[in-house]
Amino acid sequence: xxxxxxxxxxxxxxxxxxxxxxxxxxxxxxxxxxxxxPEIIRFIEETEYKxxxxxxxxxxRGIDLLEHALNRNLGASYRKLIEISRGQVNYxxxxxxxxxxxxxxxxxxxGKYYGASEEEILDYVVSAGxxxxxxxxxxxxxxxxxxxxxSLQNRPCYQVLKDYEGxxxxxxxxxxxxxxxxxxxxxxxxxxxxxxxxxxxxxxxDIKNLKTLFRLKRAGVDREGxxxxxxxxxxxxxxxxxxxxxxxxFSELIHSLDGYSYWSSxxxxxxxEGTSLTDVETKLDAYLMNFASRISHYYPLSILPVLxxxxxxxxxxxxxxxxxxxxxxxxxxxxxxxxxxx
Amino acid sequence: xxxKDTIKPTRSELIGLKKKIKLSESGHxxxxxxxxxxxxxxxxxxxxxxxxxSELERDYAVAQEKLNIAKTIEGTVAVNSTAFSLMDTPKxxxxxxxxxxxxxxxxxxxxxxKSITERGYGIIGTSSRIDEAADAYESLVExxxxxxxxxxxxxxxxxxxxxxxxxxxxxxxxLIPELYEALAFITLRLEEMEREEIFRLKKIKLKE
Numbered sequence: 001x002x003x004x005x006x007x008x009x010x011x012x013x014x015x016x017x018x019x020x021x022x023x024x025x026x027x028x029x030x031x032x033x034x035x036x037x038p039e040i041i042r043f044i045e046e047t048e049y050k051x052x053x054x055x056x057x058x059x060x061r062g063i064d065l066l067e068h069a070l071n072r073n074l075g076a077s078y079r080k081l082i083e084i085s086r087g088q089v090n091y092x093x094x095x096x097x098x099x100x101x102x103x104x105x106x107x108x109x110x111g112k113y114y115g116a117s118e119e120e121i122l123d124y125v126v127s128a129g130x131x132x133x134x135x136x137x138x139x140x141x142x143x144x145x146x147x148x149x150x151s152l153q154n155r156p157c158y159q160v161l162k163d164y165e166g167x168x169x170x171x172x173x174x175x176x177x178x179x180x181x182x183x184x185x186x187x188x189x190x191x192x193x194x195x196x197x198x199x200x201x202x203x204x205x206d207i208k209n210l211k212t213l214f215r216l217k218r219a220g221v222d223r224e225g226x227x228x229x230x231x232x233x234x235x236x237x238x239x240x241x242x243x244x245x246x247x248x249x250f251s252e253l254i255h256s257l258d259g260y261s262y263w264s265s266x267x268x269x270x271x272x273e274g275t276s277l278t279d280v281e282t283k284l285d286a287y288l289m290n291f292a293s294r295i296s297h298y299y300p301l302s303i304l305p306v307l308x309x310x311x312x313x314x315x316x317x318x319x320x321x322x323x324x325x326x327x328x329x330x331x332x333x334x335x336x337x338x339x340x341x342x
Numbered sequence: 343x344x345x346k347d348t349i350k351p352t353r354s355e356l357i358g359l360k361k362k363i364k365l366s367e368s369g370h371x372x373x374x375x376x377x378x379x380x381x382x383x384x385x386x387x388x389x390x391x392x393x394x395x396s397e398l399e400r401d402y403a404v405a406q407e408k409l410n411i412a413k414t415i416e417g418t419v420a421v422n423s424t425a426f427s428l429m430d431t432p433k434x435x436x437x438x439x440x441x442x443x444x445x446x447x448x449x450x451x452x453x454x455x456k457s458i459t460e461r462g463y464g465i466i467g468t469s470s471r472i473d474e475a476a477d478a479y480e481s482l483v484e485x486x487x488x489x490x491x492x493x494x495x496x497x498x499x500x501x502x503x504x505x506x507x508x509x510x511x512x513x514x515x516x517l518i519p520e521l522y523e524a525l526a527f528i529t530l531r532l533e534e535m536e537r538e539e540i541f542r543l544k545k546i547k548l549k550e
Contacts, residue, residue: 067418106467110426124423169427173464208466215470219458229465277470322414329410339415
């Protein structure tokens with residue numbers, strides 16, 4: 001692990017730079033925000049998403065069609081990265097993209113638990129990781145949650161799934177997410193670029209843990225319940241510090257975050273009464289994106305430009321969905337704008 | 343058909359009629375009291391129903407907004423996938439209670455409001471937008487159940503007020519006046535018959 005291969009990075013970084021140039025420029029989003037919904041749809045249909053929109057137009061309508069087309073394009077773009085990368089880059093990208101495999105496995109397990117049809121389940125999967133659509137189809141065809149788990153015996157996540165004892169899936173879902181991060185952290189080598197990638201990932205873990213702490217503490221969940229949903233391996237929230245935070249109440253928690261670098265981004269919107277955590281989550285996500293943007297150009301021949309493209313592609317898909325769905329659901333421009341990453 | 347044609351002008355009929363009048367008048371009084379009581383009850387429920395209805399509309403708007411935000415930011419794919427996490431449906435128990443003789447429903451619900459750990463989805467892979475949408479919809483369902491109980495009670499009370507009002511009016515404007523008319527008729531007839539009897543006795547006495 002951790003092999004640094006300059007030629008492999010040169011090829012993949014050149015490819016992702018070319019792909020990044022095709023992304024919608026940031027200054028387009030404010031313009032889209034001022035457009036009417038039909039104009040936005042027309043705009044999206046004139047971009048690289050046209051093919052996906054056309055191919056899905058028989059199954060979906062309206063903004064649902066757009067959302068599925070965006071997800072499909074995102075999946076295809078990410079899978080392309082796995083296909084064109086070699087060596088350690090391929091290993092890292094594949095491990096990073098396993099978050100989509102985890103997402104799809106969770107969706108299929110939930111669907112089976114609920115008793116949804118195969119078609120319904122497959123509408124909500126995004127084939128962007130190692131598991132291809134036919135794999136997901138075959139999983140969705142299985143009879144039960146247990147049968148789906150059995151079908152994953154040859155996959156790494158089986159070591160987590162085999163502990164499922166029936167009933168609700170929340171515990172196993174959290175364990176899958178923790179397993180994903182643990183594997184990814186193990187996969188990262190010690191080249192300078194990968195060290196920064198590790199720092200990004202640890203920051204992402206911190207952000208996720210911070211969100212979990214906010215959500216569960218506000219809901220009054222006990223220490224053990226919170227601990228079960230905490231991902232090990234964060235950057236600042238770790239060791240005795242994290243153990244201390246687990247035992248605090250919501251109001252004590254927000255008074256204890258002063259020393260952490262994340263606090264400055266949320267200090268002005270967090271309050272004890274804190275009616276909504278959605279703004280807090282939006283600010284924390286923006287913090288992570290800013291961090292990723294800052295490090296993305298440090299080492300041009302490393303995993304960082306690839307990560308930069310992965311994140312920018314996701315931002316593009318999210319922004320287009322937020323604008324079009326927000327317009328359809330008549331959300332105010334302020335709400336839409338506050339949730340865009342620009 | 344006139345009342346004179348249907349009743350017999352006898353003393354026993356008169357006694358029976360007087361009993362009927364007494365019963366009708368006390369029934370009328372009781373029904374009037376019931377009607378007034380139901381109207382007072384109805385106004386109290388009406389205030390509650392108005393409050394619940396406006397709270398319901400407000401909660402619906404909030405829940406819809408929270409869901410719209412979750413659908414917009416997380417995507418409908420994420421929201422719908424998360425929605426599969428819960429198989430448990432709210433349970434409703436229907437009982438009844440008696441308000442001044444009117445049987446109204448009492449709805450008890452369980453498994454509506456859930457804690458974040460009982461909703462079935464993992465915490466790490468979801469967001470507070472999903473929590474807030476779920477929370478808002480749980481509150482909305484609770485409010486719908488409460489509104490159903492209050493509005494059904496109101497409807498039942500209204501039906502019963504209408505029924506009681508018809509009975510009071512029937513007693514007041516139809517039955518009791520008719521009974522009095524019959525009473526007057528029998529009294530007059532009996533007096534007439536008494537006068538005839540005296541006249542007849544006088545005639546017999548004169549012949550002797």
